[in-house]
Amino acid sequence: MVEPGRQHPQPHGVKPTRSHFGEEGARSALIAAASTVVFVAAIVALVLTSDTWPKVRQQFFNWDDARTVWPAIWKGFQRNLWMFAVAEVFILAGSLVVAMVRSLRGPAFFPIRALATIYVDLFRGLPLYLVLILMGFGIPALDIDGVPNSVWFWGVTALVLSYSAYTAEVFRGAMDSVHESQRAAARSLGLTQVQTLWYAIVPQAVRNAIPALLNGLISLQKDVALVAVLGYREALREADIYKSRTFNYTGFVVAAVLFLIISVPLARFTDWYTERDRRRRQQRAV
Amino acid sequence: MNAPTKLAVRDVYKSFGDRAVLQGIDLAVSEHEVVCLIGSSGSGKSTLLRCIDLLESIDHGEIAIEGEVITAPGVNPNLVRRRIGIVFQSFNLFPHLNVLNNVTLAARRVHGVARADAEARARELLDRFGLGEKVEEYPDRLSGGQQQRVAIVRALMGDPDLLLLDEITSALDPELVGEVLGVIRGLAEAGLTMVLATHEMGFARDVATNVAFLDQGRVLELGPPDQVLRAPNEERTRRFLRRVIDAGRL
Numbered sequence: 001m002v003e004p005g006r007q008h009p010q011p012h013g014v015k016p017t018r019s020h021f022g023e024e025g026a027r028s029a030l031i032a033a034a035s036t037v038v039f040v041a042a043i044v045a046l047v048l049t050s051d052t053w054p055k056v057r058q059q060f061f062n063w064d065d066a067r068t069v070w071p072a073i074w075k076g077f078q079r080n081l082w083m084f085a086v087a088e089v090f091i092l093a094g095s096l097v098v099a100m101v102r103s104l105r106g107p108a109f110f111p112i113r114a115l116a117t118i119y120v121d122l123f124r125g126l127p128l129y130l131v132l133i134l135m136g137f138g139i140p141a142l143d144i145d146g147v148p149n150s151v152w153f154w155g156v157t158a159l160v161l162s163y164s165a166y167t168a169e170v171f172r173g174a175m176d177s178v179h180e181s182q183r184a185a186a187r188s189l190g191l192t193q194v195q196t197l198w199y200a201i202v203p204q205a206v207r208n209a210i211p212a213l214l215n216g217l218i219s220l221q222k223d224v225a226l227v228a229v230l231g232y233r234e235a236l237r238e239a240d241i242y243k244s245r246t247f248n249y250t251g252f253v254v255a256a257v258l259f260l261i262i263s264v265p266l267a268r269f270t271d272w273y274t275e276r277d278r279r280r281r282q283q284r285a286v
Numbered sequence: 287m288n289a290p291t292k293l294a295v296r297d298v299y300k301s302f303g304d305r306a307v308l309q310g311i312d313l314a315v316s317e318h319e320v321v322c323l324i325g326s327s328g329s330g331k332s333t334l335l336r337c338i339d340l341l342e343s344i345d346h347g348e349i350a351i352e353g354e355v356i357t358a359p360g361v362n363p364n365l366v367r368r369r370i371g372i373v374f375q376s377f378n379l380f381p382h383l384n385v386l387n388n389v390t391l392a393a394r395r396v397h398g399v400a401r402a403d404a405e406a407r408a409r410e411l412l413d414r415f416g417l418g419e420k421v422e423e424y425p426d427r428l429s430g431g432q433q434q435r436v437a438i439v440r441a442l443m444g445d446p447d448l449l450l451l452d453e454i455t456s457a458l459d460p461e462l463v464g465e466v467l468g469v470i471r472g473l474a475e476a477g478l479t480m481v482l483a484t485h486e487m488g489f490a491r492d493v494a495t496n497v498a499f500l501d502q503g504r505v506l507e508l509g510p511p512d513q514v515l516r517a518p519n520e521e522r523t524r525r526f527l528r529r530v531i532d533a534g535r536l
């Protein structure tokens with residue numbers, strides 16, 4: 001193992017002016033790697049030698065249970081992904097429409113503007129869990145003719161209504177941050193308010209909104225699992241069913257790993273994109 | 287010289303909150319005339335131009351184009367704006383659209399012109415103003431002078447009856463002012479009716495039919511450039527011009 005802080009030998013053929021910077025970078029990378037290895041090793045050792053580890057391993061990390069439960073969880077997780085994709089499409093479209101409505105000016109648009117505001121206030125103010133239960137259990141219980149009673153349908157609808165309210169505010173904030181003179185320029189050309197928003201403001205706003213939209217995407221990806229509360233057999237529900245039968249939690253760990261496989265790269269991508277975006281803006285401001 | 291009146295501004299008042307910006311503006315512009323609005327910063331030049339384009343509502347008075355009152359209730363502002371072109375101090379091109387799309391957006395979406403026809407007309411105008419090479423560029427790749435010429439072309443695409451120009455050279459580096467003023471001079475010679483707010487007194491003297499001196503939201507003095515700029519009647523006009531001369535702009 002490399003000792004932290006040891007002098008890194010200077011590579012051949014590197015000009016002294018650059019080598020200072022390069023050496024500094026290589027040295028800190030080395031220190032970071034070394035301390036990480038030490039840290040992780042210490043934790044692993046601590047866990048593996050503890051008295052409760054065999055029990056933890058039996059309950060949460062049981063290979064046989066993982067193999068048994070895998071087909072059900074994998075199938076459930078695919079349902080999660082499908083719900084996630086369908087919901088996201090409707091969320092993006094719906095929230096953009098709501099944001100545009102809220103950005104219309106003048107007394108003529110007051111009624112629909114008020115409607116959009118009420119919707120946003122309502123669904124941003126309600127916990128998603130509550131909306132899910134109200135729609136997923138409440139509406140089918142009414143047993144109205146022609147109204148679907150599928151759990152999938154109401155689960156996705158609840159997600160869409162809840163997330164669109166939040167996402168509409170993301171869009172609206174981004175539209176407000178486009179300079180007022182852009183609106184004046186578009187209006188002066190004879191474009192209507194809706195055309196002005198659609199052709200001049202929204203394209204600029206969407207770009208500004210992308211980091212926040214990506215964060216919403218990550219959040220939705222996880223919250224899809226809340227539909228389990230309606231009894232829909234997605235990954236979490238399958239893990240729960242398995243646990244009730246065997247009193248073993250390995251299924252939850254398997255589901256957790258699947259969620260992380262999607263959300264961690266998404267989070268890394270969001271950070272990378274946001275950082276790049278920030279740097280581009282700074283460059284433009286110079 | 288009895289050309290029909292293109293633009294009539296009658297007793298127009300406009301306040302922002304308790305800040306009275308326009309306080310009884312009267313102004314008449316005949317066809318083919320070029321009227322320069324001069325006056326110190328804050329005297330209401332931009333606000334007047336924005337009111338004419340219905341970008342601001344007025345509190346009192348009326349504005350008419352070719353005898354038709356455009357500030358009356360029930361007038362569709364979109365239809366009025368199609369007949370008026372305006373160019374802003376800060377260009378206000380759409381940064382997400384290239385030059386060609388900036389210029390043809392309104393033609394295609396508002397006037398319903400087919401893309402090919404709109405682009406043909408745009409290329410012709412851009413060529414005329416020395417921008418033939420730039421049609422595919424995005425605004426942030428252009429100099430200020432080029433951006434402002436694109437903005438002028440964008441305003442001209444709808445064949446406006448009236449062109450409004452709001453200090454269109456104020457945001458430009460000095461060496462780029464000439465190319466933009468040259469374009470406006472050409473439009474004046476072609477007989478386009480224009481109202482322009484400007485600090486370029488030399489230019490005003492050359493192209494203006496009339497010069498209007500705005501002071502605290504009123505037209506304090508109006509007349510041919512030789513009179514207003516050389517022998518003003520009002521003490522305030524004299525003081526303003528002296529300050530301009532001291533700043534080396536006349």
Ligand SMILES: Nc1ncnc2c1ncn2[C@@H]1O[C@H](COP(=O)(O)OP(=O)(O)O)[C@@H](O)[C@H]1O
Binds near residue numbers: 305
């Ligand atoms: N949207 C606005 N809200 C509040 N005050 C404004 C607004 N636009 C202009 N004003 C004020 O009106 C006055 C006249 O402004 P403006 O018409 O831009 O003058 P000028 O173009 O002659 O410099 C200024 O005091 C300015 O602060």
Ligand SMILES: [Mg+2]
Binds near residue numbers: 331452453
């Ligand atoms: Mg101004």
